[in-house]
Amino acid sequence: MIRRLLCILYVVLISTPVFAQAKGEQKGAAPGTFDFYVLALSWSPTYCANGGDKRSPAQCQVGAAKDFVLHGLWPQFDKGYPTECATDQKDIPKSVLETAYRLYPDNRLAEREWKRHGTCTARAPADYLADVTAARERLKIPTVFQKPKSELSLSPTDIEKAFMDANSGLASTMMAVSCKKTTLQEVRICFTKDLKSFRACPEIDAGSCRVKSVTMPPVQ
16 A cells, blocks of 8 residues: 555656756747746845855955846746757856956856856857846836845835835736845846836746835945
8 A cells, every 4th residue: 555655656656747847947848938027136245144254255255245136038938938048158158258258246146147047048059148147227226225234124115115115017916025034135136038128027026025014134
């Protein structure tokens, strides 16, 4: 009886996609077949306070004064997302490394982001980095979040509203506020595939944290 139950459990597990991959992840999907982009911006003080100072000392050194920093520009499906897609260029060419390193707060992050997400866009590294630049420049950071010297405490709704007020056409259904317990981690903004406008993204929006108040540590 026990052997039969174990066999049934094994069949169920191997027939379920999440057994081999993270929920929603489609590793090795066909490049360029995604539906939209997500621009992910991390709150640097949170990252640095949770061990980032050891992983990325330049980003977290006192005086760096970093607030929202680029985590990545991610191709997404309406449900799920592609990662590590087939490409002839697994690494960022040396000719465009300088551009990548200017965009990201850490050089290793730039290289990881290309391998995990950039390869799924069907864009050459230089073109993908140009898209990253365009998306980042398209989004305005609200003044209240620009290098605050004291801790902020806001509701996720208030954070979303601040971004909406600063960015015409952005709605709460087009973004998510990500937190760890009650500390802000990231803000994620959804763009159309051509990066010309924001767009609704129900799956991303559903992942927004639901706590009453979110703490944002000050910049250093």
